[in-house]
Amino acid sequence: MRKPPLPAKGAVTGNKRFRGTRAAQLVPDARLAGPMPWVIAIMIALTVIAAAGGLALSNLVSDARADLAGGVTVQIVEASAPERDAQVRRAARVLEQDSAVRAVRIVPEAELEALLEPWLGAGVQNEAVPMPALIDLRLRGSADAATLQRLRGKLREVAPAARLDAQSAWLGPVFSAITSLLWLAAALVVLLAVTSAAAVWLAARSALGGNRPTIEIVHLLGGTDSQIARIFQRSVAFDAMLGGAVGLLLGLAAILLLGQQFARVDSGMVAGGGLHWQDWLLLAAVPLCGVGIAVLTARLTILAALRRML
């Protein structure tokens, strides 16, 4: 019998990393099998849509808030046209002189008619339906109660028919409804993340189960927990990236479609609810977070299973 060959000594004591394709070959079934990339894709798409909705709403709220914060509307409801015009002029003059007021604009009658046209029909007769006059005020600060009260007092003397309201006041309930929606969107994003992690956990466990003999061998040959975990992380990352990319595309397609629909609704409020470039960056980060969650979950699952071996 020939002498056995002598591999280079030091081979066994080396502790470099065992990774890359060589390591991945060990567990051909470690790829999250079958439906997993699709589950991840759907999760990512839903997350992207929920996040986009939340971001758009939050933009809408902050745009509208800024718009309305210093906005005050004065209505003068007076049946007699000459008297109404006189009160409007007096009220405008008094308001212009107030230090809290930045700008005063008497809303032209034509604009009012255009506003009311859908409800009252074209060429509405002034006498048939008495139209209120509107004055649009911009305050320097926000429309707090004290300022409003003071302005009301001033107006009472010169224009008894005037009614003064902060624009934010009548939108208050709308804002709180939208804020609830925002919380809902945030909760959805969190729930989706947890569900995705759970799905990956289950998949990683089944991949682990199918490869347990191989894992045990590598373990007994002196493979470290990290080495073995890395093999799985690699294939899970691959699947998650695939699912994430598909999910992002699906999500973005849905958002763009919805965006077009809303763009057709010619409303000042919805127009404020667009997405800024930071928001698009955030949305693009969603699949990256997904990959991160998947890889971390896979790693923790594998490490936990390995700790049960000596």
Place this chain on the structure above:
Amino acid sequence: MSSAPGDIVRFDNVGLRYGTDREVLSDVSFTLYPGSFYFLTGASGAGKTSLLKLLYLAQRPSRGVVSMFGTDTVTLPRSRLPGFRRRIGVVFQDFRLVPHLSAYDNVALPLRVSGVREDDLHMPVSDMLDWVGLSERAQARPASLSGGEQQRVAIARAVIGRPELLVADEPTGNVDPEMALKLLRLFDSLNRLGTTVVVATHDVHLLRKVPESLIMRLDKGRLSDPTGALRYPPRREPVPGSQAVP
């Protein structure tokens, strides 16, 4: 507990039980000296595989001290065990080849786990396959190999990293007598190069084939030393030019 610098393995009053069952191994104490060749015999169910599992660090004892290469492995943190496992070659009773890897890649596995570069890996793996007579089957998957061929792949994998300790569990169990003898000679020549060898077998005929071997006998989980050789081992001279034995 530290062991004398001369020994490679030391068991002190080792007991092992699985779960809450009775002890499978009881009061096992022995010392393995570097460069020696040991047979571990005993009837089926005597606890041979269990003792080997303790040896290749797949199992912790329920009590007692298992000291490897001068270090108590029972109190060693888990993270330090891989380094010790890499110094031990194991031939499992059921081979445990990785099914989707070729014979070549199975043999290369311990080196890859140890981080040997691909360039440095080809020569020793090819040489090793050649040595066990499997150069022709290097690219074959385990499923397409015969029992004896799988056995030889398993052995090549166990010795490729040039372990200080080689542990083989019934390595001749699945092969014909002629192959059994060949495999034994293979272990013997490795042993002459300095590797400490422990071969578990229930086949008493095998013991005579390696004249200078020492015998450990397990009987219902208790170790006996029929020849007294465990306590007073005859030293075996390594072949000149082989691995130095400290």
